[in-house]
Amino acid sequence: MLRFDSVIIPTYLDGVRMNDLIAQPFPGYALIDSGDGRKLEDIAGMLVDRASPAPLWRPALKPEQWQRVVGRVERRADGGGNWIWQQRDPGEIELPYRIGNRELRLVLRFTNFGHIGIFPEQEPVWRLLHAAVAARGPCKGLNLFGYTGAASLAMAAAGAEVFHVDSAKGVLSWGKSSADKSDLGTGSVRWVHEDCMAFLDHSRRKGFRYDVICADPPAWGHGKTKDQMWKIDEQLQALADALAGVVSENGVVVLCAHAPGVQRTAVANVLQAAGLKVAWSGDLVQSHRDDERLLPAGVCAVSAPDTQLIMRHLIQPKLSGV
Numbered sequence: 001m002l003r004f005d006s007v008i009i010p011t012y013l014d015g016v017r018m019n020d021l022i023a024q025p026f027p028g029y030a031l032i033d034s035g036d037g038r039k040l041e042d043i044a045g046m047l048v049d050r051a052s053p054a055p056l057w058r059p060a061l062k063p064e065q066w067q068r069v070v071g072r073v074e075r076r077a078d079g080g081g082n083w084i085w086q087q088r089d090p091g092e093i094e095l096p097y098r099i100g101n102r103e104l105r106l107v108l109r110f111t112n113f114g115h116i117g118i119f120p121e122q123e124p125v126w127r128l129l130h131a132a133v134a135a136r137g138p139c140k141g142l143n144l145f146g147y148t149g150a151a152s153l154a155m156a157a158a159g160a161e162v163f164h165v166d167s168a169k170g171v172l173s174w175g176k177s178s179a180d181k182s183d184l185g186t187g188s189v190r191w192v193h194e195d196c197m198a199f200l201d202h203s204r205r206k207g208f209r210y211d212v213i214c215a216d217p218p219a220w221g222h223g224k225t226k227d228q229m230w231k232i233d234e235q236l237q238a239l240a241d242a243l244a245g246v247v248s249e250n251g252v253v254v255l256c257a258h259a260p261g262v263q264r265t266a267v268a269n270v271l272q273a274a275g276l277k278v279a280w281s282g283d284l285v286q287s288h289r290d291d292e293r294l295l296p297a298g299v300c301a302v303s304a305p306d307t308q309l310i311m312r313h314l315i316q317p318k319l320s321g322v
Contacts, residue, residue: 020283021128021300023121028095030289031120033066035059039295040066043108043116044095050114051075053260054296060288073114081112094181097150099130102157105181106150107174117148117174121286121297125214125254126154128302132212132252133158138186139211142246144196144239145221149175149189151214156187160212165192165199167224195223197235200242209248215239219259232259236267240274247276250305256284258298267301276303 025031032047033040034055041048049072059066071090075081083089095106095118108117133139133155141160143152148171152164156179166172172191179189192199196217203210217239221230236257243253253276257267268281281301285294 020285020294021124022294023123023284023286023297025287025289026097026120026123028097029120029123031286031295032289033059033061034288034293034295038066040069041120042289044093046070046090048072048110051081052295060291060293071110073110073112075114079113081114083110083112099127099154099157100134102183102185104150104153104157104183105178106153107148107178107181109174117178118150119147119297121284121295122151122216122256125216125256125284125300126151129212129214129254130154130158132254132304133160136211140209140248142210142213144199144213144215145217146175146214147171147216149178149191151216152189153179153182153184155212155214156184156189157182159185159187162187162189163192163199163210164189165194165196167193167195167222167228169193193224195225195228197230197239197242198223198228200239200246204242204245208246210246210251211248212252212254213243213247214254214256215243216256216258232257232262236262237270237273240270240276243271244274244276247303253303254300255303256298256300258284262299264299264301267299271301271303277305278302279304279306 028044030042032042035058039050039052047069049069071083071085073081073083093108095108097104097106106118110116129151138159141155141162143164146152146164146166149164152162155162172193176191217232219232247253255267264281264283268278271278279302284298284300286297287294
């Protein structure tokens with residue numbers, strides 16, 4: 001039986017019907033405040049200030065509370081950036097993260113772009129994937145556009161043989177370092193340096209099938225070679241069609257998107273147009289540690305054979321604490 005113990009989708013919040021997948025604070029991470037295009041976060045015990053396009057509102061906390069940060073990332077007009085640290089760059093750190101009966105060790109690094117190696121707003125997706133694998137027993141998982149692989153490790157920790165695909169070599173080696181430090185039990189991850197659409201085409205032609213699939217494509221990007229380009233507004237349907245061609249019978253597909261303008265209904269529609277049964281679709285949001293505001297973080301749709309089973313374990317009547 002599927003269990004989504006930390007995946008919280010409230011039916012109602014303050015009397016308003018909701019349909020969101022909410023990322024709550026977890027040990028080692030909390031969203032403290034947001035506003036004016038910034039996020040105030042506690043990351044591994046360090047208070048940091050990062051840029052974020054979502055919070056159009058004013059911060060809830062006073063400026064002096066934001067000034068207590070040990071690090072702040074400044075973004076440049078050319079898309080780059082740099083961290084300003086009160087003392088020194090903490091370098092590489094490990095974030096212990098427990099899922100099921102396994103402990104992962106997620107390697108964090110503070111990049112100039114402002115990334116840290118994980119997207120905390122995806123934490124409930126990690127648990128959803130872990131639960132889907134655990135319900136099937138040993139199986140094959142696939143993580144496309146996988147970045148540094150927290151979702152891959154979550155599936156592997158439940159016993160899956162996971163194929164992690166990304167066209168950037170750097171994030172693959174980063175992910176491997178987390179895998180080497182983590183307790184994956186009998187699970188494993190194969191790190192594949194390839195264009196995701198090319199990998200799907202190869203899998204289809206070879207007749208390969210995957211039981212639990214996660215795809216989290218960016219708005220745009222480059223493939224393994226210069227002529228391989230990805231644009232979500234032009235290729236999302238083709239991606240869904242390709243997923244339908246490699247998912248196993250009664251398999252699970254989780255499709256996420258974070259590009260501006262992509263709505264949850266659109267993501268559900270592309271799965272349905274590909275012939276995949278949509279069990280749920282909604283927004284990805286983050287909850288703040290000390291108040292009820294929710295920070296938009298993307299959209300998600302889930303294809304699974306048993307809609308009632310998915311909904312029964314996703315929907316909770318109210319938010320619960322950490």
